[in-house]
Amino acid sequence: MKTSTTTPRSSGTAVVIGAGVAGLATSALLARDGWQVTVLEKNTDVGGRAGSLEISGFPGFRWDTGPSWYLMPEAFDHFFALFGARTSDYLDLVELTPGYRVFSGTHDAVDVPTGREEAIALFESIEPGAGAKLGNYLDSAADAYDIAIDRFLYNNFSTLGPLLHRDVLTRAGRLFSLLTRSLQKYVNSQFSSPVLRQILTYPAVFLSSRPTTTPSMYHLMSHTDLVQGVKYPIGGFTAVVDALHQLALENGVEFQLDSEVISINTASSRGNTSTTGVSFLHNREVQNLDADLVVSAGDLHHTENNLLPRELRTYPERYWSNRNPGIGAVLILLGVKGELPQLDHHNLFFSEDWTDDFAVVFDGPQLTRPHNASNSIYVSKPSTSEDGVAPAGYENLFVLIPTKASSGIGHGDAYIQSASASVETIASHAINQIATQAGIPDLTDRIVVKRTIGPADFEHRYHSWVGSALGPAHTLRQSAFLRxxxxxxxxxxxxxxxxxxxxxxxxxxxxxxxxxxxxxxxxDTSAGPLPEPLPAKTTSSQKTSYDH
Structure with missing residues (x-):
């Protein structure tokens, strides 16, 4: 079979599979670029994993069911600028101070501030000499962040040119070291305090990975939270989803919900195979939608192995047999009576020695552990920052417990009537842990509403590979062009x-x-972001003016 290399036409009809964040963003950009775009979404609402939940009988509570950390603000600013807009046109952002609170073992909570000098002062107060080391660490993180933005993230790696740029070549030795040395080894070589080590290595979890297998290149993440700071969009990430949805609608995108794509259709001519559209299930009927272009913003494993015939798969099952799916998760959505001053907006609960926490997530159940989940967990209390997520006199909590990526752990009860025994056990253990570490002995008694989401829900709702919560782990062989x-x-x-x-x-x-x-x-084989704004096309026949 001939490998596909032909560049698609620059306008026509397009189908985007999935109305999650990537599907919404892709559809909006395609429409602005002159394509006639239809988005097909299997669920009855947009947002995908960045979902929202309200429960009948509990008015005033609303939970985000996915992302909750607003990091890399310039990525959002740039995206909106592509449409000639500002982030503030769509989102109301507030700065979180402190950025987050850390509970490590039985130690007192540590509030992690926003700002370089403030972070340096915190580190120095915990470990003498660590302040100056953090300054150097953050300088390195900023440099790694800049080179990632300029050379790696906005790069399709279609040519070697961007990787041979002087900015890369002059850093070649250091980049090699950062890519081949783990984040844990890099951090541990400079800091001794367990809690400081955890503050600098926990971003590996954001990358669906573990510190021992995450390349130290990703220490750039500390630039995003400690220097750039942590923001919160009023309305939560539901507001972000609404903004992207609005952008897409403003640019003429059509949406069809409750429409699950069941195949990507193709035709062959003179040795080339091209997509001709999709077939999808709507109202229990199979329907077809022709298109010149198809973008799947759904799970890649599902796309390749369920929507294409075997002979047309770029990433068949054998490709996935030795890939790391990243973390699974059990989510708990809680409504709690009374205030919880012990918690801030973002809270990280760590075991003092979290080796076993990562082992249970990435290596499987441990015989000494009564539940198949991590003891290092994340708790968000958005009711700290806005009133619209809980009734007066109540708090809203979102809890994420990392687990092995395994749909066998089961469902929660957020979307079906009852949760699996494993999910219930994991949730109960986490609630007790929060009560103990944060010093809220009556937490369980004050819970007025609780819902859970398990790995099987990720698999069922989003076709997530083996129930992964975030996506494949950012190990060396699953980063950049190796991904x-x-x-x-x-x-x-x-x-x-x-x-x-x-x-x-x-x-x-x-x-x-x-x-x-x-x-x-x-x-476009350039390595950086596109020029702002992206020229708008009013008809599918217009030519773009930014190609370079």
């Missing part, structure tokens, strides 16, 4: 966007993945 590519090698005009493909997991990465589709469509 894969965002276009099919065997089907022309078939592309991929979202957390399961390049550049990776997280809302900013999903926005970047959408932009990279536009760059690939225009054979």
């Amino acid at each position: 894969g590519r965002n276009s099919s090698r065997k089907v022309e005009n078939l592309f991929y966007a979202g957390a399961t493909t390049v550049p990776g997991v997280g809302i900013p990465m999903c926005l970047i993945s959408a932009e990279n589709i536009i760059k690939r469509l225009h054979a």
Whole structure:
């Protein structure tokens, strides 16, 4: 079979599979670029994993069911600027001070501030000499962050040119060291305090990974939280989803919900195979939608192995047999009576020695542990920052417990009537842990509403590979160009966007993945973000003016 290399046309009809963040962003950019776009979403609402939940009988409570950390603000600013807009036109952001609170073992809670000098002072107060070391660490993190933005993230790796740029070549030795040395070894070589080590290595979890296998290149994440700071969009990430949805609608995108794509259709001519559209299930009837271009913003494993015939798969099952799916998760959505001053907006609960926590997530159940989940967990209390997520006199809590990526752990009860025994056990243990570590002995008695989401829900709702919560882990062999590519090698005009493909997991990465589709469509091999704004096309026949 001939490998697909032909550049797609720059306008026509397009189908985007999935209305998660990547699907919304991709559809909006395609429409602005002159495509006639239809988004097909299997669920009855938009947002995907960045969902929202309200429960009948408990008015005033609303939970985000996915992302909750607003990091890399310039990625959002740039995305909106592509449409000639500002982030403030769509989102009301507040700065969180402190950025987050850390509970480690039985030690007192540590409030982690926003700002370079404030972070240096905190580190120095905990470990003499650590302040100056953190200054150097953050300088390195800022440099790594800048080179990632300029050379790696907005890059389809279609040519070697961007990687041979002087900014990369002059840092070649250091980049090699950062890529081949683990984040844990890099941090541990400079800091001795367990809690400081945890503050600097916990971002590995944001990358669906563990500190021992995450390249130290990702110490750049400390630049985003300690220097750039942590913000919160009023309305939560539901407000972000609403903004992206509005952008798409403003640019003429059509949405069809409750419409699950069941196959990507193709036709072959003269040795080339190209997509011709999709078939989908709506109202229990199979329907077809023709298109010149298909972008799957759904799970890449599902796309390749369930929507394409075996002979047209770029990433067949054998590709996934030795890939790391990242973390699974059990989510707990709680409504609690009374105030919880012991908790801040973002809270990280760590075991003093979290080795076993990562082992249970990535290596499987441990015989000495009564539950199949981590004891290092995340708790968000958005009611700290806005009134609209809980009734007066109540708090809203979102709890994320990392687990092995295994749908066998079961469902929660947020979308079906009852949760699996494993999910219930994990949730109960986590609530007791929060009560103990944060000093809230009556927490369980004050819970007025509780719902859970398990790995099987991720698999069922989003076709998530083995129930993964975030996407494949950012190990060395699953980062940058080693993570894969965002276009099919065997089907022309078939592309991929979202957390399961390049550049990776997280809302900013999903926005970047959408932009990279536009760059690939225009054979744009530059390494950085597109010029702002993206010229708007009013008809599908207009030509773009930014190709370079």
